[in-house]
Amino acid sequence: MEHKLFQEFPPVSSKEWKQKIQFELKGADYNEKLIWESPEGIKVKPFYHKDEFINNISVKTNASQFKITQNIFVHDIPKSNKKALDSLNRGAENIYFTIENDTISITKLMQNLPLEKVIYFFYLPFLSIDFVKQINNFISAKKANIKLIIDTVGQLVKEGNWFENLEKDFSNLNTIASKNSVSFLAIKSGIYQNAGANMVQQLAYTLAHVNEYFNRIDLSVRAESRTTITIEVAIGTNYFFEIAKLRALRILFNTLAKEYNHNFDCHIIATPTKRNKTIYDYNVNMLRTTTECMSAILGGADSIANLPYDALYHKDNEFGDRIARNQLLVLKNESYFDKVNNPADGTYYIETLTEQLAEKALTLFKDIEANGGFITQLIEGTIQRKIKESAEKEQELFDSGKEILLGTNKYPNKNDKMKHNLELFPFVKTNSRKTLITPIIEKRLAEKLEQERLAQE
Numbered sequence: 001m002e003h004k005l006f007q008e009f010p011p012v013s014s015k016e017w018k019q020k021i022q023f024e025l026k027g028a029d030y031n032e033k034l035i036w037e038s039p040e041g042i043k044v045k046p047f048y049h050k051d052e053f054i055n056n057i058s059v060k061t062n063a064s065q066f067k068i069t070q071n072i073f074v075h076d077i078p079k080s081n082k083k084a085l086d087s088l089n090r091g092a093e094n095i096y097f098t099i100e101n102d103t104i105s106i107t108k109l110m111q112n113l114p115l116e117k118v119i120y121f122f123y124l125p126f127l128s129i130d131f132v133k134q135i136n137n138f139i140s141a142k143k144a145n146i147k148l149i150i151d152t153v154g155q156l157v158k159e160g161n162w163f164e165n166l167e168k169d170f171s172n173l174n175t176i177a178s179k180n181s182v183s184f185l186a187i188k189s190g191i192y193q194n195a196g197a198n199m200v201q202q203l204a205y206t207l208a209h210v211n212e213y214f215n216r217i218d219l220s221v222r223a224e225s226r227t228t229i230t231i232e233v234a235i236g237t238n239y240f241f242e243i244a245k246l247r248a249l250r251i252l253f254n255t256l257a258k259e260y261n262h263n264f265d266c267h268i269i270a271t272p273t274k275r276n277k278t279i280y281d282y283n284v285n286m287l288r289t290t291t292e293c294m295s296a297i298l299g300g301a302d303s304i305a306n307l308p309y310d311a312l313y314h315k316d317n318e319f320g321d322r323i324a325r326n327q328l329l330v331l332k333n334e335s336y337f338d339k340v341n342n343p344a345d346g347t348y349y350i351e352t353l354t355e356q357l358a359e360k361a362l363t364l365f366k367d368i369e370a371n372g373g374f375i376t377q378l379i380e381g382t383i384q385r386k387i388k389e390s391a392e393k394e395q396e397l398f399d400s401g402k403e404i405l406l407g408t409n410k411y412p413n414k415n416d417k418m419k420h421n422l423e424l425f426p427f428v429k430t431n432s433r434k435t436l437i438t439p440i441i442e443k444r445l446a447e448k449l450e451q452e453r454l455a456q457e
Helices: 012-022 030-034 077-089 130-144 151-159 164-177 190-193 199-216 239-259 284-299 319-331 346-371 374-380 382-399 445-456
Strands: 067-074 094-099 120-123 147-151 183-188 229-236 267-271
Touching: 012 030, 012 190, 067 077, 067 319, 077 094, 077 151, 130 147, 130 164, 147 229, 151 164, 151 190, 151 199, 164 183, 164 199, 183 199, 190 199, 199 229, 199 239, 199 346, 199 374, 199 382, 229 239, 229 284, 239 267, 239 284, 239 346, 267 284, 284 319, 284 382, 374 382
Parallel strands: 067 094, 094 120, 120 147, 147 183, 183 229, 229 267
Antiparallel strands: none
């Protein structure tokens, strides 16, 4: 005999819930006490109910299939090759190579590496048609799964200059698109989060960034191929909002691609943000990156490259890399994150956040396009100004103690010393040079406070 649970309990409407809450408040204002507003202007309610919910969105997230990704900066080819092999043997599933220049031998770098079932990302901070051709030939000969990360607009955003100039850069990209089958287009959008943009801005700027490529590169030759657009995203600490952000990003990308009749896949690489990471009480960084990786998984990131707890102040090291990789291995193999594909479906709160973030980002995107597009607004300085305004608001919250980083501006350990432990300079570096635009600068919230503490050691 089938027994349905809770049949004896009558359903409770949202109106009845609200009346009960207001009774418990004993005269206090419901809106003032229980509703808070996010930096994106989203009013968050104390509860979400089925009878107030209309689901107008649909997003597919293959959460259980996320791949653990290892970042490797290629300077010494034999060492990088050995590190890639070791990482794959110890739990990594994808490799993200940062390739310094076009003198690197792809054959030597990829020697003895498994080519089936592993995606190799090659981030190229330069633009070379010949080098892309070499990689394309290697892929054809070895059947390797390689995706290039080439982002000329991202180069402008970060460095303030093109590789050469707008016309030449896009001419080169069009040549690459027409003469090679390798996936090469990428959006390095993590910089917006790391510089202090709010989530609506991050989504809108990423979408406008994508749109510049859709507008300026002839991708019709790839209509039948399985081309992938790679989007790199930084994940912050606002757990549910970050889940919704990734879901909204996929919806927005698919909506934009449809307008161009593109059927490209969108491959999201997520990495924890640097913005809330600290050099003092650095072990707390592990807690931060764990929840951020959880948001990335539940939000549907395809690949996740964790940030080592000591990445701010230590050079790449085996211990930091191993801990970062193990965090993801525990989430994947011991926390049941590999069991469900769409875990956020039907959660009224996350679904509502997803819809609101997508709508607000789409409105801002349309405004950017109506005012000349993303590159124009970068040249005019509008994007930089808006990010700076958002960053300053968040910095004020941190400085006043309303935004808390445990161990830094709340419960700091006065005996914690770091001056002699810094292998890297963990603060904004000033590099005076002539630039076409003001570059967008990544900056952590704790920098000023940490510099004051270092000076007093």
